[in-house]
Amino acid sequence: MKQESKIPKTDRLIGLSAMIISLLTLIIFIYQTHLIRQQARLSVEPRLQFSTDKLNNYPFKTFRQILINKGLGPAIIYDPKIIYQNKNYDLDFAKFTKDKFPESYVLCYTIQTYRLGEGHYMLPKDTVVLFRYTVQLERDPECSEYLNFDTKTEDPRWDIELTYSSIYKDVKWRLNLSDNTPIVVK
Secondary structure, eight states: OOOOOOOOOHHHHHHHHHHHHHHHHHHHHHHHHHHHHHHHHHTTOOOEEEEEEEEEETTEEEEEEEEEEOSSSOEEEEEEEEEETTEEEESBHHHHHHHHOTTHHHHSSEEEEOBOOTTOEEOTTOEEEEEEEEEEGGGHHHHHHHTTBOTTTOOBSOEEEEEEEOTTOSOEEEEETTTOOOEEEO
């Protein structure tokens, strides 16, 4: 009696091969979808940064604090504030200077301010001048002293802090003027 070989038939081999190929295709498709989703999130990631400009243009001196979005996507702003003498104030320099430095409008030639509020959007490449003053050079020491600027660095002694996220709102970053490096908020 001849023993039959246990080799599967051709149609079963073809069916099994098709199932394995389909399973591998599904795994690759899921992995590709994951990569595309990651790429989409990274393609709209904002990156906010503070900048300070000091310009001497005789007979005036101009000081500006700027917030720039150097990222690829829009940033949604949360909890913007000014921190001065261990107290928090709204990121509204007009109100802040009126409350804390009421004579600044007399001492300094011009003050321009911008109010950055909760839920504000900053598009990529947006630049917001948060605070600007122009003063005559001979009145600069008096104005800087009144605004409580550091005499060596000529920087203000207040800090600005805010939290921001991308449009996906999956990750939040905290940024403050003193460090100027976004830190992921858990």
